[in-house]
Amino acid sequence: MGKSTASIAAVVGVGHTDWVDDYKRVRNGEKPHDSNGYATLAFNRALQDAGITRDEVDGLIVGPTTAYERMGEILNINPRWGGQADAVQAVLQAVLAIKSGMAEVIALVYGNDQRSAAVQYGGPEAMGGGAFLSYVYHSPWGLTSQGALYALMYQRYKELNGLDDSTLGQVAVAQRQWATLNPNAIMRKPITMEDYLASAYIAEPLHLYDYCLINDGGVALIIMEAERAKKVAENPVYIRGIGRSDLNSKATSLGPRLLDFYLPAQRKAAEQVFNAAGMGPKDIDALMVYDSFSPHILFALEGFGYCDVGGAGEFIARNGIGVGGKLPINTGGGHLSESYMQGWNHQVEAVRQVRGGLGARQVPNCRNVQYTSDVAGKAMSIIYGA
Amino acid sequence: MTEAAKTPRLFSPYDAPMWESINQDCMKLQWCPDSELFRYPPGPACPVSLSMEYEWRPISGRGRIISWTVFHRTYLPAYPAPHLVVAVQLEEGPIMVSNMDHGVLDRMRLDAPVRMIYIDHPDGYRLPSFVFDETH
Numbered sequence: 001m002g003k004s005t006a007s008i009a010a011v012v013g014v015g016h017t018d019w020v021d022d023y024k025r026v027r028n029g030e031k032p033h034d035s036n037g038y039a040t041l042a043f044n045r046a047l048q049d050a051g052i053t054r055d056e057v058d059g060l061i062v063g064p065t066t067a068y069e070r071m072g073e074i075l076n077i078n079p080r081w082g083g084q085a086d087a088v089q090a091v092l093q094a095v096l097a098i099k100s101g102m103a104e105v106i107a108l109v110y111g112n113d114q115r116s117a118a119v120q121y122g123g124p125e126a127m128g129g130g131a132f133l134s135y136v137y138h139s140p141w142g143l144t145s146q147g148a149l150y151a152l153m154y155q156r157y158k159e160l161n162g163l164d165d166s167t168l169g170q171v172a173v174a175q176r177q178w179a180t181l182n183p184n185a186i187m188r189k190p191i192t193m194e195d196y197l198a199s200a201y202i203a204e205p206l207h208l209y210d211y212c213l214i215n216d217g218g219v220a221l222i223i224m225e226a227e228r229a230k231k232v233a234e235n236p237v238y239i240r241g242i243g244r245s246d247l248n249s250k251a252t253s254l255g256p257r258l259l260d261f262y263l264p265a266q267r268k269a270a271e272q273v274f275n276a277a278g279m280g281p282k283d284i285d286a287l288m289v290y291d292s293f294s295p296h297i298l299f300a301l302e303g304f305g306y307c308d309v310g311g312a313g314e315f316i317a318r319n320g321i322g323v324g325g326k327l328p329i330n331t332g333g334g335h336l337s338e339s340y341m342q343g344w345n346h347q348v349e350a351v352r353q354v355r356g357g358l359g360a361r362q363v364p365n366c367r368n369v370q371y372t373s374d375v376a377g378k379a380m381s382i383i384y385g386a
Numbered sequence: 387m388t389e390a391a392k393t394p395r396l397f398s399p400y401d402a403p404m405w406e407s408i409n410q411d412c413m414k415l416q417w418c419p420d421s422e423l424f425r426y427p428p429g430p431a432c433p434v435s436l437s438m439e440y441e442w443r444p445i446s447g448r449g450r451i452i453s454w455t456v457f458h459r460t461y462l463p464a465y466p467a468p469h470l471v472v473a474v475q476l477e478e479g480p481i482m483v484s485n486m487d488h489g490v491l492d493r494m495r496l497d498a499p500v501r502m503i504y505i506d507h508p509d510g511y512r513l514p515s516f517v518f519d520e521t522h
Binding site: 155 | 452454457483
């Protein structure tokens, strides 16, 4: 198993929509595109970035928010392989498809009109429903939002480790610092720890700044077989390894979340991804963490071996995760400050950091970038490298 | 209040008996005679033994606090902010989400013993809630 995902494929093109402008337009009551439109714009830009034509694409993966067949119809792609997946699983599936010979050039396209369509992630109309249970099961007692589950996690974590709100506040402040250097970031006004602590609680102990944005947009990636990418691509960024471990047992009664903080799954995913890439945490120049809520960052640091259990707050304070820090995290601003593209924008930022040339937010000598996520109990990680 | 604004409650072949037992102020959960374990939420099989045989057994109502959160924003009309939600590990093993009176927040701590009470939900049904268990 070990090296099975190593250097099979490379990202050769990235593209995304105009998050900042679209955010303003949607707030003014306009609807620039629907989900298919955002995805199409991102796809066109990714193709252009890759310097290839649509005819070279022989595989298509669409995100969870658009229909596979309709997306293929709009883009006029009749692939020999395709599917639907979230960001990190889409990258994994693309690598597996390329390894098995089912496709060589795969377009990954995501579009989401969640803000203009007023998608509810909390409250009586919250998405998900009875099929997954998750937080919908807890709604008779007044818990309906995904954020509240992370509030329960951080409350317990904070009590167990004798911490306070400012431990967590380090994350939002650092990511906003990165966002001030990123023209694509929606929230670019700097915030201080005082601003953070003075901001309103939503589900205490989480403050407003611990929550992701809700905005419209799209992202696309072009992933190519590695040997072909080496020959034709100007600036390929290789997928050095992928790891995955799922924790489904007792998910609705919250054991993996509240008692284990997903650590057992993250440790297994870490072992896989680092084995595949032949690396360890010390080789990683920047870390991208799926951050629907800021506590994700603390748990990722502990689960992926960057620090001891319970020590993430101290790790951040000592090393720094913001501009000039020893372990830059979510250097575009992440979901908290750049754009909530459900993990897709993190892949773009990882690729761009490895390519280099990002100006003030460029991580110096950036060769390897790790992505981690723990969405719905699936601990996953990708290492991108030059 | 419209139907859509009501607090959703899941009814399935497995959930309905639990809600009926709550209506009678005696919450029951499925108990597996093979593994001798309680499970929550209700479901078709015991996750440990995979046995689909089960009986509905009353739970003790005793538990301890695993975590809590205060909603400062009103998402559901039945629960105006501030609203205290708790995660309680039942004596029988499973963790369930419930709520407590916001007035007890000052005394909240990890592992605090709690016991189940039954209250009338504003949407018109009985609901288990918790209070601190002073007998401990």
